[in-house]
Amino acid sequence: MSISSTGSSPSSRRNSFKNDSFIDEKDVIDSITNTELGCLSIVVLGASGDLAKKKTFPALFNLFRQGFLQSNEVHIFGYARTKLSDDDLRERIRGYLIKGAPAEKPEILSDFLKLIKYVSGGYDSAEGFLSLNKEISEHELAKNSYGSSRRLFYLALPPSVYPSVCKMIKSYCMNQAVPTGWTRIVVEKPFGKDLASAEELSAQLGELFDEPQLYRIDHYLGKELVQNLLVLRFANRLFLPLWNRDNIDNIQIVFREDFGTEGRGGYFDEYGQVFLHLTVISYTGTIDWFIQILVGHHSSGRDCTFSCCVSKQVLELCPKSTNFGTFSYRIIRDIFQNHLLQVLCLVAMEKPVSLRPEHIRDEKVKVLQSVLPINYDEVVLGQYEGYTDDPTVSKDSNTPTFATIILRIHNERWEGVPFIMKAGKALNSRKAEIRVQFKDVPGDIFKCKKQGRNEFVIRLQPKEAMYMKLTVKKPGLDMSTIQSELDLSYGQRYQDVQIPEAYERLILDTIRGDQQHFVRRDELRAAWEIFTPLLHDIEDGKVKPVPYKTGSRGPPEADELAAKAGYVQTHGYIWIPPTL
Ligand SMILES: NC(=O)C1=CN([C@@H]2O[C@H](COP(=O)(O)OP(=O)(O)OC[C@H]3O[C@@H](n4cnc5c(N)ncnc54)[C@H](OP(=O)(O)O)[C@@H]3O)[C@@H](O)[C@H]2O)C=CC1
Numbered sequence: 001m002s003i004s005s006t007g008s009s010p011s012s013r014r015n016s017f018k019n020d021s022f023i024d025e026k027d028v029i030d031s032i033t034n035t036e037l038g039c040l041s042i043v044v045l046g047a048s049g050d051l052a053k054k055k056t057f058p059a060l061f062n063l064f065r066q067g068f069l070q071s072n073e074v075h076i077f078g079y080a081r082t083k084l085s086d087d088d089l090r091e092r093i094r095g096y097l098i099k100g101a102p103a104e105k106p107e108i109l110s111d112f113l114k115l116i117k118y119v120s121g122g123y124d125s126a127e128g129f130l131s132l133n134k135e136i137s138e139h140e141l142a143k144n145s146y147g148s149s150r151r152l153f154y155l156a157l158p159p160s161v162y163p164s165v166c167k168m169i170k171s172y173c174m175n176q177a178v179p180t181g182w183t184r185i186v187v188e189k190p191f192g193k194d195l196a197s198a199e200e201l202s203a204q205l206g207e208l209f210d211e212p213q214l215y216r217i218d219h220y221l222g223k224e225l226v227q228n229l230l231v232l233r234f235a236n237r238l239f240l241p242l243w244n245r246d247n248i249d250n251i252q253i254v255f256r257e258d259f260g261t262e263g264r265g266g267y268f269d270e271y272g273q274v275f276l277h278l279t280v281i282s283y284t285g286t287i288d289w290f291i292q293i294l295v296g297h298h299s300s301g302r303d304c305t306f307s308c309c310v311s312k313q314v315l316e317l318c319p320k321s322t323n324f325g326t327f328s329y330r331i332i333r334d335i336f337q338n339h340l341l342q343v344l345c346l347v348a349m350e351k352p353v354s355l356r357p358e359h360i361r362d363e364k365v366k367v368l369q370s371v372l373p374i375n376y377d378e379v380v381l382g383q384y385e386g387y388t389d390d391p392t393v394s395k396d397s398n399t400p401t402f403a404t405i406i407l408r409i410h411n412e413r414w415e416g417v418p419f420i421m422k423a424g425k426a427l428n429s430r431k432a433e434i435r436v437q438f439k440d441v442p443g444d445i446f447k448c449k450k451q452g453r454n455e456f457v458i459r460l461q462p463k464e465a466m467y468m469k470l471t472v473k474k475p476g477l478d479m480s481t482i483q484s485e486l487d488l489s490y491g492q493r494y495q496d497v498q499i500p501e502a503y504e505r506l507i508l509d510t511i512r513g514d515q516q517h518f519v520r521r522d523e524l525r526a527a528w529e530i531f532t533p534l535l536h537d538i539e540d541g542k543v544k545p546v547p548y549k550t551g552s553r554g555p556p557e558a559d560e561l562a563a564k565a566g567y568v569q570t571h572g573y574i575w576i577p578p579t580l
């Protein structure tokens with residue numbers, strides 16, 4: 001048995017994981033013990049792509065080096081159309097793994113890379129999937145001494161190919177060791193672009209796979225402080241009586257990025273694409289050239305490549321840097337409908353009957369179903385100035401790159417409490433947080449109201465923290481008050497802990513069969529129901545964004561809306577994260 005980089009053996013590592021977990025074994029479909037049986041084949045479809053190299057393979061590597069994946073049972077297959085050898089794929093991803101590799105054990109990286117094989121094939125090609133199945137089966141035959149095998153297919157692909165890929169998996173690549181093994185499918189967002197398309201996609205996938213086989217990833221559900229929300233709310237007596245309309249005035253859920261939309265070309269391929277530096281990487285044999293496109297860097301340092309087919313004649317007419325169309329980025333589809341709504345569910349839901357995934361997701365669905373139709377008087381959309389100067393964007397683009405939308409939950413706990421949801425690109429900072437603002441103290445004998453209200457802030461990123469803003473006596477002889485905070489900054493409090501990447505946790509959950517942190521079909525439907533009317537009205541030009549300056553807080557109208565909804569900004573108080 002190999003020893004993990006942490007010094008403990010993989011199985012003891014996994015057992016300790018099991019013992020530490022507050023989830024009962026019966027609460028996950030496969031217990032940890034079960035997952036130790038039989039070999040595990042992880043197939044990354046779209047292995048040549050951006051997500052695969054930046055997130056999926058690094059997450060798998062981190063699980064491997066911590067002993068959650070063992071070389072005597074796991075094999076990883078990359079699959080995509082690009083012609084690559086096993087070594088080509090290993091070299092492509094090596095650079096993204098190095099930072100996680102322990103300096104004292106360099107062999108861990110090479111041991112991991114040895115587990116990876118690459119199969120090239122189309123996404124609707126029986127031949128390709130038959131070859132993939134052959135490779136997987138050979139691995140299973142060589143390793144599986146228990147008559148049980150597990151096949152995890154991770155679709156790091158544009159959603160347009162999900163239906164055909166799923167058909168191919170169902171036809172040619174299913175685990176044969178029923179009932180002891182399993183086949184699971186992990187799909188990435190976006191799951192549709194509105195209610196109708198999401199339902200269509202769900203129906204297509206639902207015909208092929210049962211809901212327990214489908215894992216719809218929303219990576220916000222893998223973030224440390226998002227996962228903490230249930231514990232915080234339901235394991236602390238302190239919060240139980242306070243968490244309602246009697247005490248809370250308003251709740252903000254905020255996502256801000258300090259870079260613009262460039263670099264996301266191909267993301268919504270059905271809406272148009274950004275093409276910058278073009279490189280022909282293969283010729284498909286008909287009239288199409290297959291090209292790899294590098295979309296320029298943005299200030300975060302990230303770049304994005306994607307591939308597509310373009311007719312040879314078109315390509316020949318184009319200079320190296322060319323705009324072929326419009327890239328339409330929509331903050332509501334990209335952030336609100338998924339990440340922010342998932343956070344809202346965890347903040348607003350009732351206590352689930354148990355921690356079983358279905359019980360938790362039942363409560364989340366109830367929250368979504370209780371959200372009232374959006375009132376357009378409580379919507380501010382923004383578009384940063386200069387967005388349409390980008391040659392890749394149409395001059396008359398109506399695309400919001402910022403939105404503040406107030407959601408109202410019609411139930412006993414939250415009636416009258418605005419959930420001020422805010423997300424924007426090209427703003428003055430990068431952060432994601434939940435800000436729970438309490439009501440004023442009745443009968444204010446200290447006359448401290450103007451100093452600000454109690455707030456409980458959960459900083460999801462960067463620098464995970466939670467802090468409670470309180471009014472306290474100013475230290476000294478004077479009997480006066482100031483605002484201060486009780487602060488739990490993770491960097492300071494948990495110095496020895498490396499917070500896992502969201503994808504790492506979520507992939508582990510898929511192997512364990514725990515769907516708690518994945519989006520269920522009815523949840524997805526309810527989420528799209530909330531935003532689809534607004535999305536369609538934006539597309540029809542009925543609701544328009546107002547301009548805002550890059551590097552600003554967003555349109556001033558958004559702050560005015562939050563104030564109108566009841567949010568009272570504390571002036572002159574800035575939380576300074578503690579330094580070590
Ligand atoms: N990149 C990111 O950070 C994030 C991505 N996602 C989601 O993950 C999925 C994959 O994202 P990402 O890796 O960035 O995507 P890419 O554009 O890099 O595509 C992944 C792979 O899919 C194949 N591909 C690309 N376009 C098409 C097409 N039109 N038809 C068929 N195959 C195509 C290519 O492989 P080949 O040509 O070799 O077959 C490509 O290498 C998407 O659903 C995306 O929304 C979600 C969150 C973050």
Ligand SMILES: O=C1O[C@H](COP(=O)(O)O)[C@@H](O)[C@H](O)[C@H]1O
Nearest residue numbers: 219220257264334335339432461
């Ligand atoms: O899904 C997405 O999320 C990222 C932000 O993720 P984070 O973990 O860095 O907060 C966002 O940049 C991207 O537009 C969106 O598609």
